[in-house]
Amino acid sequence: MKFKHPYKFGKGYEKPVAYFSMEFAIDQPLKIYSGGLGFLAGSHMRSAFDLKQNMIGIGMLWKYGYYDQVRKHNNELDALWQERHYNFLEDTGIELEVHVNEHPVKVKVFYLAPKVFGTAPIFLLSTDHPENDYLAQTITHKLYDNNVSTRIAQYILLGIGGAKLLEAIGHKVDQYHFNEAHALPAAFRLMEKLGDIEKVKDQVVFTTHTPVKAGNEVNDPIMLHKMGFFNGFSVREVEDMVGFENGMFNHTLAALRMSKISNAVSKKHCEVSKDMWGGFDGICDIIPITNAQNKAYWTDKELEKAHAKKDDKKFIKRKKDLKQEFFDFVSDQTGKILDPNVLTIVWARRFAGYKRADLIARDVERFERLLNNKDYPVQIIWAGKPYPLDHGAVSTFNWLVHFTRKYHNATILTGYELGLSALMKKGSDVWLNNPRIPLEASGTSGMTAAMNGSLNFSTNDGWILEFGEHGKNGFVIPEVDTSLSEGEQDQHDADHMMRILEDEIVPMYYQKQDEWVAMNYQSMDDVDEYFKASRMADEYYKKLYNI
Structure with a gap:
């Protein structure tokens, strides 16, 4: 040949x-x-x-x-x-x-x-x-x-x-x-x-x-x-x-x-x-x-059209439709029916210790208050493939399986590959990323989430340092002193994560929809400017x- x-x-x-x-x-x-x-x-x-x-x-x-x-x-x-x-x-x-x-x-x-x-x-x-x-x-x-x-x-x-x-x-x-x-x-x-x-x-x-x-x-x-x-x-x-x-x-x-x-x-x-x-x-x-x-592969075309025309009504409707498509998959796999009108947080990437999949649930009482807020409800979904012999990562995955069972609005999925990854990015409102800094080389999943109207909520590591502007195009957890013990770092990041969720993200989603959509547009514009594979x-x- x-x-x-x-x-x-x-x-x-x-x-x-x-x-x-x-x-x-x-x-x-x-x-x-x-x-x-x-x-x-x-x-x-x-x-x-x-x-x-x-x-x-x-x-x-x-x-x-x-x-x-x-x-x-x-x-x-x-x-x-x-x-x-x-x-x-x-x-x-x-x-x-x-x-x-x-x-x-x-x-x-x-x-x-x-x-x-x-x-x-x-x-x-x-x-x-x-x-x-x-x-x-x-x-x-x-x-x-x-x-x-x-x-x-x-x-x-x-x-x-x-x-x-x-x-x-x-x-x-x-x-x-x-x-x-x-x-x-x-x-x-x-x-x-x-x-x-x-x-x-x-x-x-x-x-x-x-x-x-x-x-x-x-x-x-x-x-x-x-x-x-x-x-x-x-x-x-x-x-x-x-x-x-x-x-x-x-x-x-x-x-x-x-x-x-x-x-x-x-x-x-x-x-x-x-x-x-x-x-x-x-x-x-x-x-x-x-x-x-690669933007053409990852981005929902209808959502992108609504963003280009700054058509808030079409943008919000398309986002809810995408959430429903994702939730149909969720209910089929887990038996839990979720609501497309509810703020949905996704944590999805490779399970590894430093990525801290369970950080948001570190303070269980506070986590439950977030989930059980009747006025401003929240849904959270995890997914990701641990290396099968990384027993710590597999253990965290299994812990989340049992932990989420009692909540009607929290669950964990299997089969995190390209297809599910795209569904989750299109069907999430907030893309949660909380690696222990400075251990994330880049962490590209948030780029494709941003391309699909999902706001990044992240520790300040990897590509986020070049993209994230807190309150403008997403939400960034203040940097921790890395000389502290891992436990102290985790506590710092978990406290700030919950504070930002309770005081900024949840109220904005429910009370200031115009601001939320404007932030989505800004996020999509900013990711388009520098984070396309071309x-x-x-x-x-x-x-x-x-x-």
């Missing part, structure tokens, strides 16, 4: 780029994503297509996806791994071979054409090949497998397999873009071809996402070498190339040392990343390119690829 890009390139976007990512959230049927990293990659691929950029995506075809979030008999969370088969992916017939742990592994290649979902072309790699033994086939079974050896094999497949794919289809690219460090073995494949670390750096750019040092993967270089991660280079050669820290290979640090330039995913995250890595020698520059989302995709070319 000789690959030919299926569209003519836009001006300034001619340089050929390969974008490597472990996950792509493209559309609801294609279940090869887990969370924010994939949502970003999906919006990027859509906007690359809109702008006609000379880009292709390289990812993995996960046989069982991430996991299907289902329930046990008592409504607690359960994980289902179900085989996926897609008639819209084209089997290219290309077969590659990648060596993993001194064994040859056969790789099949599938193609997602731009016409299917409106994206740049995407190639997906699979080890579901009849000539592979079962162990080799499991490499592409589950996204983010908890077995370390399997995960390293996935990185080898994405990186070296992706680089070999480019050779097999005769597609020469000038720029390798790694969305996180997973595809790093591709840099060692480039090193084999180019023989010069400086030439490798010229061709590699890197997006870092994780603002916590502990979240950046570190492995034993001897194990990585044996598995084939370094593409045949010896441990000593790799140490000379990128250095080790305390004898260990730090994936993010190596990516920063093998790239010409790197970007963080918000201005604040850029500061945090420079603090994290600035003390290490040999790293490339880190610049901010704030995440964004701006982000353009900045990647201007600030990373074309420099």
Whole structure:
């Protein structure tokens, strides 16, 4: 197969780029994503297509996806791994071979054409090949497998397999873009071809996402070498190339040392990343390119028309209709019928400890007063997929299952994927986001909520620092002193959250509808100005690829 890009390139976007990512959230049927990293990659691929950029995506075809979030008999969370088969992916017939742990592994290649979902072309790699033994086939079974050896094999497949794919289809690219460090073995494949670390750096750019040092993967270089991660280079050669820290290979640090330039995913995250890595020698520059989302994919067209005409009556009616559509889904899943006339707060994102899903319920008495206010009622809905082996996050999810059972106007949903995410953004009035600062790199879900007339209510972290103006386009919890203990920080944020809800958000929604709608318009205008993925995709070319 000789690959030919299926569209003519836009001006300034001619340089050929390969974008490597472990996950792509493209559309609801294609279940090869887990969370924010994939949502970003999906919006990027859509906007690359809109702008006609000379880009292709390289990812993995996960046989069982991430996991299907289902329930046990008592409504607690359960994980289902179900085989996926897609008639819209084209089997290219290309077969590659990648060596993993001194064994040859056969790789099949599938193609997602731009016409299917409106994206740049995407190639997906699979080890579901009849000539592979079962162990080799499991490499592409589950996204983010908890077995370390399997995960390293996935990185080898994405990186070296992706680089070999480019050779097999005769597609020469000038720029390798790694969305996180997973595809790093591709840099060692480039090193084999180019023989010069400086030439490798010229061709590699890197997006870092994780603002916590502990979240950046570190492995034993001897194990990585044996598995084939370094593409045949010896441990000593790799140490000379990128250095080790305390004898260990730090994936993010190596990516920063093998790239010409790197970007963080918000201005604040850029500061945090420079603090994290600035003390290490040999790293490339880190610049901010704030995440964004594809407006055409996420926004309700009728709501957007009412906003454009500043037609309050149509805007309010459409918002209530969208709430009803969402509540039909809620009642079907939970048996609770909600009211579209009632102020509805949504907390929906990946369940992780620092995101504090249960913070609003920290003071149960105050939470109940909020829910049980007869004059100004409130509804609250949670959703989100924890990593199945993050027992703390799963425990929080299950606690909320039992906690919300007794309230007629509070509930928690399963199946938080692209489809439900869109329903929740369109059907919420307030999008609650309360990570412990400064641990949220970007947190893009609030962008698409704002595009659909849902007001952000957030701690001042990630992208909100560049967007949020308290009382103008949303509500921002005052920043806490991060030197305090976690318990004191949580108490501070919970107190301010409830105060703002009781004194500002709830009264405004019920007593000052004109102000509420005006704030929605302002929020939609502000998010449109800077947080569309077309701006982000353009900045990647201007600030990373074309420099």
